[in-house]
Amino acid sequence: MRYEIFRYVSPCGTLTYAWNGETCSGIRLHDKATALAGDNNPVTAWLDAYFDKKPHALPPLSMPHTPFQSRMRAALLAIPFGKTRTYGELAAALNSAPRAIGQALGANPLPLLIPCHRILAANGIGGFSCGLGWKRRLLAFEGVAVATEK
DNA sequence: GCATTTGTGGCTT
């Protein structure tokens, strides 16, 4: 399977994603030197819409590696724009445990497309797999005030 | 109140 790394410049920074022509298999939130210029992929379209605060259907994503991530994905996608949930809430929704959620989210190969950045700790911002700075920027972009910051 | 510890539950490799 051949895939290419594309680059997308967003208001929150530069990110790169792997697009094999059919599905998005992964996304990285740091610039990659070998990244190609972004093109009219569904992923780019989605990102464009997202950063324009417009609703848009997700591009074809490579299926999660585990069934639970599927549920998690659904739960995450259910979070409206600009809203956040806590790990505990999400855990309750998935009938799971907060730490497990963190683990699963951290291993999520598709951050941002699956809004894992909207998950905050009960009294903090929590963490982010691809750099906490991104999370803060994204939340700020969505107009979410993080309580923990001070 | 604040700091630390413990419990939890399951995901990832």
Place this chain on the structure above:
DNA sequence: AAGCCACAAATGC
């Protein structure tokens, strides 16, 4: 099968 986790709630002080 063992380690790992981006939490949370409960104690101890």
